[in-house]
Amino acid sequence: MVHNYKKLIFLPVLLALILFSNIAFANVVQDQDNQILTLNLEESIERGWQQNSSLQQMKAQLNAAKAGVSKAEAALRPGLDLNSSYTRFEEIPFGSTSKDNFNHSISFNYLLYQKPAKLQIEQSTYSWKKLKKKYEAQKNNLAYSITQRYYKVLEAQNVVKVTEESLKQVNEHLKTTKAHFEAGTALKTDVLQTKVRKSEMEEKLLQVKNNLELAKVRLKNLLEVDGNKELKLAEAIKVPDVDLSLQEVLDYALNNRADLMATKYEVKKASQGIELAETKDDPSLVFTGKSKKSGSDAIPDGDAWSATVNMKWSLYDGGESDSGVKQAKENLVAAKATLHQQEQAIDLEVREKFLNLEVNRKQILTAQERIEIAKENLRLAELRYREGVATNTEVIDAQVALTDARNTYQERVFDYNVSQAGLLKSIGFSYLSLHNSELELSKLN
Incomplete structure (x- = not known):
């Protein structure tokens, strides 16, 4: 019985060694294959x-x-910009009923002279x-x-x-x-x-x-x-x-x-x-449209808009042009x-x-x-x-x-x-x- 017990212990060890040897051999073969590059x-x-x-x-x-x-x-x-800001004043500003002030604006820009x-x-x-x-x-x-x-x-x-x-x-x-x-x-x-x-x-x-x-x-x-x-x-x-x-x-x-x-x-x-x-x-010619809301609430009721056409023309540049x-x-x-x-x-x-x-x-x-x-x-x-x-x-x-x-x-x-x-x-x-x-x-x- 003791002899057979030793065999049972040795068998898994032997299998593990065989498996490890096969893996190691496979890795060697793979490494050798990877070391050879065949090209046309x-x-x-x-x-x-x-x-x-x-x-x-x-x-x-x-x-x-x-x-x-x-x-x-x-x-x-065209370009579209969104700008939002919040300001908290120490004192209530003159003409206002709150220390809080919210400003939201969206502007549209387009180059007219292209x-x-x-x-x-x-x-x-x-x-x-x-x-x-x-x-x-x-x-x-x-x-x-x-x-x-x-x-x-x-x-x-x-x-x-x-x-x-x-x-x-x-x-x-x-x-x-x-x-x-x-x-x-x-x-x-x-x-x-x-x-x-x-x-x-x-x-x-x-x-x-x-x-x-x-x-x-x-x-x-x-x-x-x-x-x-x-x-x-x-x-x-x-x-x-x-x-x-x-x-x-x-x-x-x-x-x-x-x-x-x-x-x-x-x-x-x-x-x-x-x-x-x-x-x-x-000259450069740019159109800008802007819509603005401001007030003491996060979403103010006040609304204003503007539309601007801006022209800039350099009359003299010292001969640079x-x-x-x-x-x-x-x-x-x-x-x-x-x-x-x-x-x-x-x-x-x-x-x-x-x-x-x-x-x-x-x-x-x-x-x-x-x-x-x-x-x-x-x-x-x-x-x-x-x-x-x-x-x-x-x-x-x-x-x-x-x-x-x-x-x-x-x-x-x-x-x-x-x-x-x-x-x-x-x-x-x-x-x-x-x-x-x-x-x-x-x-x-």
């Missing part, structure tokens, strides 16, 4: 748009500017639209930066893969040289030379792996991801080809780029600012100069991106041919070495040439995709905004 290019851009502090700061400024428009519009609407207020609304609206376009431009710039770093990670991953394959190739060649040396058909220097090559490849593998980690760190930093998280990227996504002529991309950029549109709104604001400055000397108009005109000149300068800069950027894309496209074909040549050269070098008519140096040189050719090809492929993204950005699109946009460009595949 679209998800990376979306995350960047949501997490980037600078973008969120500008978004808050944009919302504040929109609220500023509503605030300016409120000046055109032109300056309407112009101020337009000023606020231009400011909001300008900031909205700048926000769109910053989103596109961020998306392009993310695309660049995303492809840098993919490129670094491929360089690691190529280097690992090259190291494997060197190890196979080392086996061959050792076999030839043991058979007396190769010198010991061949074995030593191949070992040196192996050591170089192992060192290079360490370096390219480090480069991969640095590329991931830079991408995580841009996405504002916890540096301790492991980042895994999906396979490379081909950025859509821009099948447009140079003139077509130039025309589109100069008519649609968000940052240029922002500057155009600044020109409109400056132009309208002259008219606003000219109205500073205009004239100076304001002159300042507004100079602001317009400066805004137009800024617009022209920006148009020139965009023209140059689009031309550079377009020409670089053409170069990158041709470089891919050249790099691909170079790989095929390097493969054949290595095959022949290894064959001649086995037959004893080629030196070990020739084989190693051929291996180096093939590794370089593969890495160059990977670099050219990723450069081409980044160039495509760069051209899209130069005309006012990002990879993601292109796919999410309602605007369809028939020649953008």
